[in-house]
Amino acid sequence: MSPIKISWKSLWSKPLSSALNIMLIAFGTGILTILLLASTQISQKLDNNSKDIDLVVGAKGSPLQLILSSIYYIDFPTGNIPLKDAQELSHSPFVKRAVPLAQGDNYEGIRIVGTDSNFVSVYKLTTSSGKFWSADFEVTIGATVAATQKLKIGDTFFGAHGLTGSTDVHKTHAYKVVGILTPQGNVTDNLILTNIASVWRMHDDHEKEEAAEQHDHKGSAHHHEKAAGQQHEETGVHRKQMRPDQAGQDSGREITALLIQYRSPMSVVMFPRMVNQSTALQAASPAMESTRLFSLIGVGVDTLQWFAILIMLIAAISVFINLYNSLKERNYDLAIMRTLGASRGQLFQIIIFEGILLTLAGTVIGIALGHLILQFIGAYQESSQARLSGLIFLGTEIYLFVAGLAIGIFAAIIPAVQAYRSNISKILSKN
Amino acid sequence: MTCKYYFCLYFNLNHFYTTISMISIKSVSHSYSSVLRISFKDWEINNGDQWLLLGESGSGKTTLLHILTGILKPQKGEVKMDGTSVYSLSSRALDQFRGRNIGIIFQRPHLIKSLTIKENLLLAQSFAKLPEDPERINEVLHSLGIVEKKDAYPNELSQGQLQRVSIARAVINKPALLIADEPTSSLDDKNAIAVLNLLLEQSGLNQATLIVATHDKRVKDAFTNTYEL
Numbered sequence: 001m002s003p004i005k006i007s008w009k010s011l012w013s014k015p016l017s018s019a020l021n022i023m024l025i026a027f028g029t030g031i032l033t034i035l036l037l038a039s040t041q042i043s044q045k046l047d048n049n050s051k052d053i054d055l056v057v058g059a060k061g062s063p064l065q066l067i068l069s070s071i072y073y074i075d076f077p078t079g080n081i082p083l084k085d086a087q088e089l090s091h092s093p094f095v096k097r098a099v100p101l102a103q104g105d106n107y108e109g110i111r112i113v114g115t116d117s118n119f120v121s122v123y124k125l126t127t128s129s130g131k132f133w134s135a136d137f138e139v140t141i142g143a144t145v146a147a148t149q150k151l152k153i154g155d156t157f158f159g160a161h162g163l164t165g166s167t168d169v170h171k172t173h174a175y176k177v178v179g180i181l182t183p184q185g186n187v188t189d190n191l192i193l194t195n196i197a198s199v200w201r202m203h204d205d206h207e208k209e210e211a212a213e214q215h216d217h218k219g220s221a222h223h224h225e226k227a228a229g230q231q232h233e234e235t236g237v238h239r240k241q242m243r244p245d246q247a248g249q250d251s252g253r254e255i256t257a258l259l260i261q262y263r264s265p266m267s268v269v270m271f272p273r274m275v276n277q278s279t280a281l282q283a284a285s286p287a288m289e290s291t292r293l294f295s296l297i298g299v300g301v302d303t304l305q306w307f308a309i310l311i312m313l314i315a316a317i318s319v320f321i322n323l324y325n326s327l328k329e330r331n332y333d334l335a336i337m338r339t340l341g342a343s344r345g346q347l348f349q350i351i352i353f354e355g356i357l358l359t360l361a362g363t364v365i366g367i368a369l370g371h372l373i374l375q376f377i378g379a380y381q382e383s384s385q386a387r388l389s390g391l392i393f394l395g396t397e398i399y400l401f402v403a404g405l406a407i408g409i410f411a412a413i414i415p416a417v418q419a420y421r422s423n424i425s426k427i428l429s430k431n
Numbered sequence: 432m433t434c435k436y437y438f439c440l441y442f443n444l445n446h447f448y449t450t451i452s453m454i455s456i457k458s459v460s461h462s463y464s465s466v467l468r469i470s471f472k473d474w475e476i477n478n479g480d481q482w483l484l485l486g487e488s489g490s491g492k493t494t495l496l497h498i499l500t501g502i503l504k505p506q507k508g509e510v511k512m513d514g515t516s517v518y519s520l521s522s523r524a525l526d527q528f529r530g531r532n533i534g535i536i537f538q539r540p541h542l543i544k545s546l547t548i549k550e551n552l553l554l555a556q557s558f559a560k561l562p563e564d565p566e567r568i569n570e571v572l573h574s575l576g577i578v579e580k581k582d583a584y585p586n587e588l589s590q591g592q593l594q595r596v597s598i599a600r601a602v603i604n605k606p607a608l609l610i611a612d613e614p615t616s617s618l619d620d621k622n623a624i625a626v627l628n629l630l631l632e633q634s635g636l637n638q639a640t641l642i643v644a645t646h647d648k649r650v651k652d653a654f655t656n657t658y659e660l
Contacts, residue, residue: 337543
């Protein structure tokens, strides 16, 4: 019968109060685990997706929105920019590489992005099977898309208008899968890539349909205006342009945004200012906006963190009260142990172990709970781009163990010292 | 144990010339407050003796027992056991000495509730830093007629059975000295006699010196040696 076994047995003899203590600690640790995992994963994703892109040029509006829509594919685009302006910027001496993006359609909530081969070089993409898109309406899909939508090479599908929802399907042209990307661990896993012309053509024909429809039902509501909602207003490369007579003329074409890689560090200072001042466009830096976004999230994270720490503190007090009260009931038991030959040190150990066992059990359950909950959150997350995973374990979680251990010792130390110093003759003569 | 046998031999050879005692208290007195001081007559207890410690409640019985068992250091005087001056030992050594050499039976059984009967006895072995010995546990429980309750928890046993377990716990390490503090006062006549007989039997079986402190008149006749307070 080692002291640790006596502690273990003693905890099992009062399962309710032990369970309460373990639960409190598990909640605190669970929240901390979720925060730790989520914030690490989010910042990792932010960094991963924007690491090779120095600047995003798009329509005027919120710079954060521009970054979110063009780098993380989360928010709606700020609007469209004329292709002509974008091309001029692409040829600027400051720019090493410029990637045009045309968004506006989705397939089952996955964004269809029209772009060119520069996108492949910027994200260093490779295909695991098939090839990159070349002809119109050919698409190369991300690894996750292939897995979740069960698409394989040769499959065809219809894109839907807008960035979410599938009420307004472009039935005129079907996309054809010609390649699947190797998993990249970034946003490209969740994209469908095609050329810009496909996006344009899809909407040229759509405009025609729409015009005809409008003619037929004059005065009636735009049928998909409601369905597609706000994003229809704001997004897409198709608004107010592309009459059939303009088809093929780049002058009237629009794209959603332009991703830019600088030629030299000098560009950092000069280029954004030039864009913002001399054109009707907006330049936003992913690094800056990510930091800003994170500082915004950070407030919430901080609040939750303090909340979790408060719970841990309450848990520590609860463990302390539990041990302290049980000591009152048990000091006769402990005195008996002394008469059986137990030393003061052994009694001290028994109480300390009880504290540590409680908090350690709570910590382990809490960490497991945190991972489990995060996995659930990830599974029910709408945006596949920022999906969180509970299966990632971090080295920093070891600190949670250490914290649990410390709380256990901290809560048990006063009762343990009391057990150590108890006058057994006095206790024994009382009963 | 060898020491004890050696002592027996020593005692047998010498007992015509000197009185070699196993336990002795000399000019011991103690006080809990400055007003009341209890002084105890010198007492010499020979190996294997069975003593009755008689006294009304409040007369200092428990105090004397605590002094004898090494859990209360008297303010004055000396307690010797097997030639060792008990209170000159370090706190830790004293704990271990007590665990190995003294078995105590309290008025109420006071077993550890979270442990089974067997585990309570294992506890006594391991606290005394002796190897865990399930054979010995079976043997003792068997001699007390409660071996079938080995895996039960204390709250599943009757008061009489619990008292037997507490006797088992006291004798498990074959102590040289067995001390019982009011072992019969909460029992009816039948059980009191039974417990008393068990104590006498077990002290004989384990070759332990027995001291029974009581104010219970029912117990008196069983003893020849009496120390009165």
